[in-house]
Amino acid sequence: MQREVTFAGFGGQGIMTAGKLLALAGMAEGKEVCWIPSYGPEMRGGTAYCTVVVADRLIGSPIVNDPENVFAFNRPSLDKFAPRVRPGGLLVINSSLIDVQSPRHDITQVLVPCNDLANQLKNGRSINIVGLGAFVARSGMVSLEAQRSVLHKEFGRKKGDVLAATLEVFEAGVRAAQGDKETVRA
Amino acid sequence: MPKKLMKGNEALGEAAIVAGAQAYFCYPITPQTEIAEYLAKRMPEVGGVFVQAESELAASQMIFGAAAAGARVFTTSSSPGISLMGEAMSYITAAELPAVFINIMRCGPGLGGILPSQGDYLQAVKGAGHGDYKLLVLAPSTIQEAVDLTIEAFRLADKYRNPVMIIGDGLIGQMMEPVDFESCTKPPRLDCSAWATTGCAGREPHIVKTLFLDPNVLEERNRTLKAKYERMTREEIRFETYCCDPPPDLLFAAYGTTARVVRTAVDHLREEGASVGMFRPISVYPFPDDALRQVAHHPAVRNVLVVEMSMGQMLEDVQSALQGRRPLHFYGRGGGNVPAPEELIDEARKLLGNGHGGKR
Structure with a gap:
């Protein structure tokens, strides 16, 4: 069993970090994991994306051209990656910044207003964590438990209320993906 | 220590620390610069030396100097930088000194691009520098294997008093995977008291040199090196077979990241019932000729397909190993493009789908 996701957005949205946190959760579950960044010539403000593979056996090709899941954090990423989602797969759209959906009908699309949710909690920088919460809740690629424990481990050492604030936005993402049926288009 | 999620470049740096590297000289170049970034911090922490040189030429000559003084030493670079280090590799080999070079290959020729490639295979195994010399060359395909082989490289460099090179493509440097350093053991330090230039107070001076104007003396050095390479061929062959028992109808040959893509393609094809293996x-120098022949010359194997991120380099070694006894095919990508499993599945189907028992 192998599962994959491509997180895509622009530089500064925390895309790479979200992917790394997901990979750590996969590791915590005892799975094989691989995190592959987009690395190549990119301009400032251009696209940034990473792919995370979680599997129960040795991971072969680190390059996945038709990922099971895609999370598009901005419009250029939607345009680039929505056509690549494997039929039957999941496309999560950051509806705060993207006002369209993919015309495809062979995938599930979920809208999560990451920026709005993060801003409501006065944690505008953490849209990646909102997205991570929504993605994990919706995809089940790793367990919510494993993901929460990774957040505790990674943010627990930081000063002040960083951990509490991070968990707060994470749970907001979880609720957004689980609750609001209107955001789902089959 | 539990497994740690690490970027390949950082894991390579830590592997050198675990191996007891005392000095590291480098010049930054994508896609391996994180090794230098990591070691700029780590080397001083373990009492080692880190110098960012003014160029790859300088870095590689610093390696020569430190190795002559008996230090466990290495450098890292990427393709264009490695070309500049070719001269030092030849000198270090001539002087019979241990050193480790890591090449995180990017696409070329020329300045090329910064994306992954396997275009430096021939440079690595046949020689970047001049003269009659060889490097022992190892090619990892996962981050864990890159760590294990890097540590092993320091041991082998000491064993042969010859430079050892690790070749990884850009993905090996840039990916993150879980790595375990716990099972790694630090290779014992070579006794260099008989030749290292450590100060000659109270003893005869040690001289490290590469100029031998007497043809018989130089030929003797050539024979010594040849004997080393023959010993490497006897003792250092490393390879993996995947789904080769029983031998498959179609045998892929690939190394590094490409071998992982092939592995995925092999899994898919076997699910369809096709007889394929890899x-x-x-070790790409010495190349596992005999082991490859043992699989490929089995009567069941009808075709061999070499896959590389180049226009065909390891292909030459496979060709030489197979001695023309099996039809040899090639699929290569360049420019920094990594082949997708689907491309390889299509290539394989062309070779399997001619009604001659592609199915098991």
Whole structure:
């Protein structure tokens, strides 16, 4: 069993970090994991994306051209990656910044207003964590438990209320993906 | 220590620390610069030396100097930088000194691009520098294997008093995977008291040199090196076979990241019932000729397909190993493009789908 996701957005949205946190959760579950960044010539403000593979056996090709899941954090990423989602797969759209959906009908699309949710909690920088919460809740690629424990481990050492604030936005993402049926288009 | 999620470049840096590297000289170049970034911090922490040189030429000559003084030493670079280090590799080999070079290959020729490639295979195994010399060359395909082989490289460099090179493509440097350093053991330090230039107070001076104007003396050095390479061929062959028992109808040959893509393609094809397998060289010099022949010359194997991120380099070694006894095919990508499993599945189907028992 192998599962994959491509997180895509622009530089500064925390895309790479979200992917790394997901990979750590996969590791915590005892799975094989691989995190592959987009690395190549990119301009400032251009696209940034990473792919995370979680599997129960040795991971072969680190390059996945038709990922099971895609999370598009901005419009250029939607345009680039929505056509690549494997039929039957999941496309999560950051509806705060993207006002369209993919015309495809062979995938599930979920809208999560990451920026709005993060801003409501006065944690505008953490849209990646909102997205991570929504993605994990919706995809089940790793367990919510494993993901929460990774957040505790990674943010627990930081000063002040960083951990509490991070968990707060994470749970907001979880609720957004689980609750609001209107955001789902089959 | 539990497994740690690490970027390949950082893991390579830590592997050198675990191996007891005392000095590291480098010049930054994508896609391996994180090794230098990591070691700029780590080397001083373990009492080692880190110098960012003014160029790859300088870095590689610093390696020569430190190795002559008996230090466990290495450098890292990427393709264009490695070309500049070719001269030093030849000198270090001539002087019979241990050193480790890591090449995180990017696409070329020329300045090329910064994306992954396997275009420096021939440079690595046949020689970047001049003269009659060889490097022992190892090619990892996962981050864990890159760590294990890097540590092993320091041991082998000491064993042969010859430079050892690790070749990884850009993905090996840039990916993150879980790595375990716990099972790694630090190779014992070579006794260099008989030749290292450590100060000659109270003893005869040690001289490290590469100029031998007497043809018989130089030929003797050539024969010594030849004997080393023959010993490497006897003792250092490393390879992996995947789904080769029983031998498959179609045998892939690939190394490094490409071998992982092949592995995925092999899994898919076998699910369809196709008879396919893979031979993966890990030591690419010395090349596992005999081991490859043992699989490929089995009567069941009808075709061999070499896959590389180049226009065909390891292909030459496979060709030489197979001695023309099996039809040899090639699929290569360049420019920094990594082949997708689907491309390889299509290539394989062309070779399997001619009604001659592609199915098991």
